[in-house]
Amino acid sequence: MTTAPGRAVVIGGGIAGVTAALRLADAGTRVTLLEGRPRLGGLAFSFRRGDLTVDNGQHVYLRCCTAYRWFLERLGATDLAPLQDRLDVPVLDVAAPGGPRLGRITRGALPVPLHLAGGLARYPHLSLAERARVARAALALKKLDPADPALDGVDFATWLGRHGQSPRAVAALWDLVGVATLNARAPQASMALAAMVFRTGLLSEPGAADIGWARVPLGDVHDTLARKALDEAGVHTELSARVRHIGRADDGSWRIDTGTGPLDADAVVLAVPQREAHALLPAGALDDPDRLLDIATAPILNVHVLYDRKVLRRPFFAALGTPVQWVFDRTGAAGVTEGQYLALSQSAVQDEIDDPVAALRERYLPELERLLPAARGARVRDFFVTRERTATFAPAPGVGRLRPGARTHAPGLYLAGAWTATGWPATMEGAVRSGFSAADAALSALGRRHRHPQEEAA
Incomplete structure (x- = not known):
């Protein structure tokens, strides 16, 4: 006797939704993916401007982004978005005394934290005393637990000030990295998220912060190759399909109304931005659904x-x-x-x-x-x-208590998106991790045996 494969609908074709759909399909579930736009990729996409193929924005990832690296491998795109052999970030200061000055953020092959010592010692945009204080702050940062709820209520700037970081050090190092990864300056950033970024990226293993980025248009990866992977996995993808309502069918399954006819499912993954999720959530799915509106x-x-x-x-x-x-x-x-x-x-x-x-x-x-x-x-x-x-x-202090997990109070309904409780800021890595969490929760409820991608890679 074989187990029925189960029916799943994933709403949202960004990186989180594509991840969830692939995970569900790989485990034998029948999956329909609904995307309101005429393309996949969410906010990491490309468009044409005359003869140019333009990315809407520059997206990078780090070697420590193991979930996004799985995503690239699953799409067959690893070679299209290679990583640096070793971290090397040219930093040009045009306001330096004596004229523009080039420095570099680099790492060596020594164990953590010594892998950063040589690069920090040669970094010309900080004084010798500032470099020493940066090193002491980094050691203090390494001892923190980003999952500590108390850190979520503190802003990064306050913590840096307590650890002797000058305004110049904040601008030339901490914000240089933090603004790009958190999309917030130190006073507006949760210490929990800042600790997660710096501990994982710079203080976990020597190569964790090596940078990768797509050498082709993002649409080639997140749309074209994603569609190919979904097709090959047996996922039925519908573009320009806007969901109007999610509710229960007479038999207790989920019914999704797209305006062109209902779809029934045993599991639904809602992988859309928080305000869209709030509009679609059925009553009782979260204790306080309005907290989604408080995530700026x-x-x-x-x-x-x-x-x-x-x-x-x-x-x-x-x-x-x-x-x-x-x-x-x-x-x-x-x-x-x-x-x-x-x-x-x-x-x-x-x-x-x-x-x-x-x-x-x-x-x-x-x-x-x-x-x-x-x-x-x-x-x-x-x-x-x-x-x-x-x-x-917005990774503001206190945002951690607002971010929901993948499971809701409504059996069979799950949330995905970089804004959910991944522990990461709003990155492609966080989006993939949210897709993992939602799909794995759905598969467990459906009684499907599955392995987490990290287990598969081990």
Whole structure:
């Protein structure tokens, strides 16, 4: 006698939803994936602008992002988003005494925490005394437990101040990393999430912070290859399918109304942003569903510049003493054959997310000329911006108590998304982990035997 495969519907085709659908299908469940947009990928996608293939934003991951690395492998995309052999982040300070100065954040092969000692000793953007205090703070950070609820109520800046970190050290190191990973500056960031980022990325193992990013358009990975993987797994995918209502059918199963006819399921994974989830949750699914509305969002601005010549000779760099944060060369991925295409990734930009393009052009082009002397004589062939006003959840102190787990009080209904209680900030890694949690909870309820991806990789 064989067990019925079970029916599951995953609502939302971002990274979390695709992960959940693949996990469910790999375990033998019949899966339908519903996505309201005409594509997969959520907020990590590509679009066409004339001859350019443009990513809406620059997304990177680290070697410690084991769940996202599983995701890339499952899609057959590992070679399309390779990791650095060893952490190396060029950091250019244009306000340094005597003119622009280049430094690097690097790591060695020694055990933790000695792997960072050599790079910190050579980092020119901090004084000798500041480097020593950074080292002591890092050792104190390593002793923290990010899961300690008390840390969630403290802001990162307060903790840094208590551990002797100067404003310069915060700007040149802690916020340099933290703004990019948390999408918040130290005063607005939960200490629990900051501790998780720095302990896992810099203090867990020597290669944990090695950086990877897609050398092809994000849509090639999160849409094209994701669709192929879903098809091969037997998942039925419906795009441009907006869910209107989730309720119980007469037989006790779940009924999903998309406006084109009902779908019945034994398990539902709701993998949409928190406000959409709040609108769709049936009564009683959470003790306090309104807490989802208290999870604020934070924007990310991306500035795109196409020059008529090459102005940058490294794949990326970070900047100090300027509004510019991180600059990536996306020439090859965008299909540019003449000139160079740079993408500026600007996080924690609540004060300029709605600024007109003309104002942003006036602000950022002179800054790029300060950073890149070769840009001073180059012609700008195109300048445009992409704005994600709700790019991530805001990692503010206290957010941890608002983030729900995968299980709800409604049997057979599960939540996924980077905003759920993954322990991670709003990253691609957090999204995949949420998909794991929701799918594994559903499979357990369905009586399906399954193994967690980390167990499979062991």
